[in-house]
Amino acid sequence: MRTHLLMLIIATLLQPSAPIWAQTGAKPVAGQSLSVTASSAGIDTLLTGGPAAWNQIVAKRVALNRTPPLYDTDEPAAVEIPMLDVRLVRAGGKLLVCLSWRDTTHDAATLAAVPNTPPETRFRKVPTEADDRFFDAAAVMFPEKSGGGAIAPSLQMGDAEHPVEIYYWNATRGAMLMQAQGRSTTKRTGQTFPANGTYQNGQWNVTFELPDLPAGTTVAFAVWNGSQKDRDGRKYFSVWQVLE
Amino acid sequence: MSKHQYAMVMDLNKCLGCQTCTIACKKLWTDRDGTGYMYWNNVETRPGLGYPRQWDRIGGGWKDGTLQPSPLPPMDDYGHAWEYNYEQRLYEGKKQPVMPSPEPQSGVNWDEDVGGMNADENYFFYLPRICNHCTYPACLEACPRKAIYKRDEDGIVVIDQERCQGYRYCIKACPYKKIYFNEVTGKSEKCIFCYPRLEKGEVNACAAQCPGRLRFVGLLDDPESPVHKLVLVHKIALPLFPEKGTQPNVFYVPPFNPPKRENYGKSILEDPRVPLDYLVYLFGAEVKDVITRLEAELKKAQEGGRSEVLQLLIGRDAETRFHVRPQLVQIQV
Numbered sequence: 252m253r254t255h256l257l258m259l260i261i262a263t264l265l266q267p268s269a270p271i272w273a274q275t276g277a278k279p280v281a282g283q284s285l286s287v288t289a290s291s292a293g294i295d296t297l298l299t300g301g302p303a304a305w306n307q308i309v310a311k312r313v314a315l316n317r318t319p320p321l322y323d324t325d326e327p328a329a330v331e332i333p334m335l336d337v338r339l340v341r342a343g344g345k346l347l348v349c350l351s352w353r354d355t356t357h358d359a360a361t362l363a364a365v366p367n368t369p370p371e372t373r374f375r376k377v378p379t380e381a382d383d384r385f386f387d388a389a390a391v392m393f394p395e396k397s398g399g400g401a402i403a404p405s406l407q408m409g410d411a412e413h414p415v416e417i418y419y420w421n422a423t424r425g426a427m428l429m430q431a432q433g434r435s436t437t438k439r440t441g442q443t444f445p446a447n448g449t450y451q452n453g454q455w456n457v458t459f460e461l462p463d464l465p466a467g468t469t470v471a472f473a474v475w476n477g478s479q480k481d482r483d484g485r486k487y488f489s490v491w492q493v494l495e
Numbered sequence: 496m497s498k499h500q501y502a503m504v505m506d507l508n509k510c511l512g513c514q515t516c517t518i519a520c521k522k523l524w525t526d527r528d529g530t531g532y533m534y535w536n537n538v539e540t541r542p543g544l545g546y547p548r549q550w551d552r553i554g555g556g557w558k559d560g561t562l563q564p565s566p567l568p569p570m571d572d573y574g575h576a577w578e579y580n581y582e583q584r585l586y587e588g589k590k591q592p593v594m595p596s597p598e599p600q601s602g603v604n605w606d607e608d609v610g611g612m613n614a615d616e617n618y619f620f621y622l623p624r625i626c627n628h629c630t631y632p633a634c635l636e637a638c639p640r641k642a643i644y645k646r647d648e649d650g651i652v653v654i655d656q657e658r659c660q661g662y663r664y665c666i667k668a669c670p671y672k673k674i675y676f677n678e679v680t681g682k683s684e685k686c687i688f689c690y691p692r693l694e695k696g697e698v699n700a701c702a703a704q705c706p707g708r709l710r711f712v713g714l715l716d717d718p719e720s721p722v723h724k725l726v727l728v729h730k731i732a733l734p735l736f737p738e739k740g741t742q743p744n745v746f747y748v749p750p751f752n753p754p755k756r757e758n759y760g761k762s763i764l765e766d767p768r769v770p771l772d773y774l775v776y777l778f779g780a781e782v783k784d785v786i787t788r789l790e791a792e793l794k795k796a797q798e799g800g801r802s803e804v805l806q807l808l809i810g811r812d813a814e815t816r817f818h819v820r821p822q823l824v825q826i827q828v
């Protein structure tokens with residue numbers, strides 16, 4: 252257990268980007284800027300057109316870190332997804348984000364539709380097909396108050412003074428908007444947003460429709476790999492990046 | 496620790512294995528989408544596989560203050576739901592017999608009445624199981640969302656369905672595997688000790704329906720309650736797997752365990768029908784003392800005396816077995 256912990260700490264330190272603690276309480280450094288392309292393409296084309304719709308947009312390669320074990324009972328996990336390609340477009344008064352990453356396991360399922368009628372009126376109920384599977388997912392996080400300020404929120408889901416919005420997409424359950432102000436405070440708002448994911452040739456391309464965030468906004472990304480039993484803080488994450 | 500603690504005692508000598516409790520619970524709480532495989536109350540044959548199978552061997556609970564999570568039991572260990580091909584037999588005129596599909600490989604109470612062999616004699620008994628509403632719930636500790644809480648007023652452990660995100664750390668941590676994941680809602684569920692019934696003065700559905708009248712319910716800290724008497728005064732009921740460290744609040748009166756056939760008249764502890772090792776495995780070494788105490792009570796009654804303990808265990812009426820009148824919740828500590 253101890254060697255494993257040590258290796259993970261070393262692995263975290265060896266990540267190409269700045270360590271986590273350099274990321275809280277300070278503005279991200281210049282190398283972490285993301286350029287945004289203006290586009291006249293329709294929002295729908297960008298959202299659902301697949302990789303082809305984004306061919307012309309230059310990608311920024313963002314390093315992903317694996318969260319160190321959060322609990323002493325955490326099972327070890329290898330770094331299977333070391334990086335993420337981010338493409339950003341302003342179109343139709345929205346910020347569209349395309350996240351692409353290689354993932355050899357496609358962890359998604361189509362859950363049976365739940366009829367609208369109350370279960371007690373039906374002879375058959377929808378079964379739980381599996382109890383031990385987890386699904387691929389991705390998220391974009393940014394501060395609730397745009398414009399930023401001198402200090403970026405804590406990377407661990409913001410903090411009391413700096414609440415964050417989290418646009419979360421799950422390969423099986425779809426898009427859901429969440430809010431948080433610090434670790435373990437994440438709440439689903441019950442709202443959803445337009446998003447689309449496609450898996451082809453061992454690669455995920457997931458598009459998000461975000462509000463039109465102003466230049467200077469800090470954004471961070473996360474990826475969950477279902478086959479690595481990722482959920483919760485067990486995931487891959489990027490450090491804060493700044494929109495140009 | 497909560498201010499008060501509801502507890503249940505089940506007398507294993509009286510369980511018929513009829514599953515009335517299981518159905519009472521299922522009809523009331525788990526007849527919804529995603530809950531088909533959930534048995535907040537299940538009754539399993541012991542020795543046996545249990546539900547999910549081998550739950551008692553895979554881990555969970557505490558050791559030296561640290562959680563010992565097990566792997567998540569896969570659906571194979573609960574058993575996959577099957578359907579019968581009635582349509583083709585009854586409506587399409589096909590001649591094949593009615594068969595289940597997919598072929599059943601496992602299920603709740605899969606090895607009913609198989610039990611074990613003690614030399615040349617077969618033995619088994621039934622073990623009804625609900626969540627133990629533990630004093631130190633491993634499930635609660637494991638949840639990073641703090642979605643699980645122990646009610647201060649009565650010690651009942653519940654999952655806040657609003658906060659739960661379906662991470663399933665609780666299932667891994669519970670040594671009794673008494674939390675189930677609902678894939679339809681994406682959240683985990685468990686026995687709620689029928690708190691909405693208790694709050695109205697009604698006893699738990701499983702206890703109310705039990706024709707064996709083997710379930711006793713009340714506050715452990717209420718001196719008038721049967722559970723207080725059985726567990727703390729007479730000391731004849733024990734928790735399951737005490738070494739898992741969660742301090743369950745469901746207690747069992749172990750099987751009296753008569754001697755094998757040819758040993759009639761001998762002490763229960765001499766060459767018993769259920770190997771003592773197996774009872775020690777389930778209830779810890781204290782089970783020997785409990786059986787000795789029970790034997791003494793039995794002897795007293797057989798010799799024409801009156802045994803308070805046996806009178807209580809007979810549990811003739813609901814007033815004897817249950818102490819859930821809402822005013823009991825007012826008891827001050």
Ligand code: SF4
Nearest residue numbers: 626627629633634669
């Ligand atoms: S039996 Fe399991 S689910 Fe119930 S309180 Fe104890 S640890 Fe939690």
Ligand code: SF4
Nearest residue numbers: 511513514516705707
């Ligand atoms: S209803 Fe009572 S007798 Fe029947 S299986 Fe359940 S606990 Fe045993």
